[in-house]
Amino acid sequence: MSKRIAIIGAGTAGLQLGLYLLKHGVTPTLFTDRRPEEYSGMRLFNTVAHHHVTVEREDLLGCNHWPSDEFGYFGHYYYVGTPQPLQFYGDLVQPSRAIDYRIYQPKLLEDYISRGGEVRYKTVAHEDVAAISSEFDTVVVCTGKGPFGEMFKKVPALTPFDRPQRALCVGLFKGVGPTQTRAVSMYFSPGAGELIEIPTWSFNGWTTALVIENHIGGDLEVLANTKYDEDPKAFIKLLLDKLRKHYPTLAERIDEQEFDLANGPLDILQGGVPPSVRESHALLDNGKLAIALGDVQATVDPVLGQGANMASHAALILGEHLVTHDVYDKRFIERVDNARNDRVLGATRWTNYMLNSLGSLDPNLLQFIGAISQNRHLADEFTENFNFPELQWDCFSSPERIQAWIQKRLSGREDAREAAAA
């Protein structure tokens, strides 16, 4: 008897899980309320870069339609707007890549359908899960919409904030000139916010995603509260003013005549993300296991671009376990959690640390930034480790660790470590 897996939600985690299962002979049932052709008319979902570890998973799944030699970016520029500004660059070992999710997700949904995946187009509510589960061996919940999260209790020790830590303004723009190397640029304006610029492929080709992370109560918060639709020209003028003031090296590359939302008024999203970690599963009254995946398990602020990447990681770990195990119970989820959680929790803890420390100008973080700004090897490693948030957490989880990370590398002990591990 073949395995019966329900996947509720057709985001990146759900789609990649579905493709993984199909590849391994299991035909899941995907619940979504959106057909492939409906995506293009939607408001921007978010602005997501796929780190190369995620791109490698797409290669494995046969769903990488945007090869990195054409669509990839190659590193991170960093700009720190301290009184003596710092500018530096770090390389990625392999290119990463950002595609508008209104293109990416329907394409993966088409892949899924064309390979024989089952889809039920319907709106599923939280209270439908128990009934759905009776048809299936297990139910994977990976839609963050609505109250699904309430099925899975928040884990207080891993949920340090009870509200969003940034007032977000996220959009796809045209009129931003290219950087020397195609790369993400990360800008820090102490006391005001952070801005992540991501070269992103969208409907009209290359555009620039600006993820504008504004400190609550700071000079930039207005960007999250001012509506583009009410007066597009006024909004763009306000944005340009703020960019010139807080992110001057970005403003320099902007053609002010052309600068606007890339495809039209749906290319902007404003609000905030309350970071949370939830229990990885729930036992339903009928004894079936409901498994939290992606944003449902752990929601992060987008400042470090970890959300989709940890969701993709967790999706493939879950897929491997669904394929190789037969009983979906507490022992099953224990194994899944053992395999997925160091990265998932590493991503959330590192992101929460950075939100906090960028806000408070933690001297340990400033020292770290100072050190990597002076040493390209360190900047490269920090940049590459966006792929491996558990390694970032190894570095940032205490002041002693930050010191040890820097000292080891500056004293050449890294070489000794690598020799030892070989």
Added chain:
Amino acid sequence: MSKRIAIIGAGTAGLQLGLYLLKHGVTPTLFTDRRPEEYSGMRLFNTVAHHHVTVEREDLLGCNHWPSDEFGYFGHYYYVGTPQPLQFYGDLVQPSRAIDYRIYQPKLLEDYISRGGEVRYKTVAHEDVAAISSEFDTVVVCTGKGPFGEMFKKVPALTPFDRPQRALCVGLFKGVGPTQTRAVSMYFSPGAGELIEIPTWSFNGWTTALVIENHIGGDLEVLANTKYDEDPKAFIKLLLDKLRKHYPTLAERIDEQEFDLANGPLDILQGGVPPSVRESHALLDNGKLAIALGDVQATVDPVLGQGANMASHAALILGEHLVTHDVYDKRFIERVDNARNDRVLGATRWTNYMLNSLGSLDPNLLQFIGAISQNRHLADEFTENFNFPELQWDCFSSPERIQAWIQKRLSGREDAREAAAA
């Protein structure tokens, strides 16, 4: 500055950890109260088989002085003394091996010394650990002696019993004829006990370890309470009587004239092991981490031969982490535990399950035994999985899992799984 690691206890875990660190350029300090030349005059420590995963670690460490082609055994014979007795055999993929620890441990201690490892010969008490820690970056506690365990609190959820579950009588014997294939033999006498026969290399060459596990209050308990020293002939006569009654296929191979302790009166050990799992670490008052390893972390009854093997597994995991990480703190132990605990906890949970289920004649276990007795592939897999207690726990952690394990293999779905995982 080189890393300063204290290892308190020169059992298998401590010695293998020490050899691992030396191999990777770290010179630890080993605390033990016993010099290599003192081991041969000691009472039997225990009767331990090293599964082939452990032998492979010894190959890696360059401390396998007993190559498996000469010293190995090749599988398990099983005898179940139900009214209709079951007898069957399962193969190991690679040979396992049992060496008297009074030979094994001093040889590894000599290896450690000859490779430059530091040793301090002294008796360390629980209250000395804090003072020792001030000299070191971290302290690994891997001696089960005395109250060291009290530094690390018991984990109630993983410590289901508050006392030993078997009255043990463990000895090295001569006069037991060989089995057809050199192998461990496991005998089950329902309602009375279990007996594990292990071909073991000792001072005079091949001997036979008998691990006699007697149910509390049962017909065999007397074997744990009758002292060999008080009347050796009477003890041997009692033992032979009990073996003939409960383990007739073993008794058949015994030369009653020759049957006695192999090397002399020190070759016997009686008592009981209270199974426990303890916190994996303690934070000392000075902020240093004390790490529990081996029996200190998890103590199991010897019925399934898991103790030394899980200790060796944990020792090398810990060694890898000590070498590749620089700060020994809560994050460090989180990573170590993520890597070691599925096997350590799998071994303890599986062992506790078997103690319970062999005692109560759990029908699910009886069905399992019935199934593997009829199918050599299943018996082989069960036997090989003594190397991988987490896989045994995957099978035995619920009745549904036992059913699924059997059904999958009998229906050929195992092939599908292997194809899928390839």
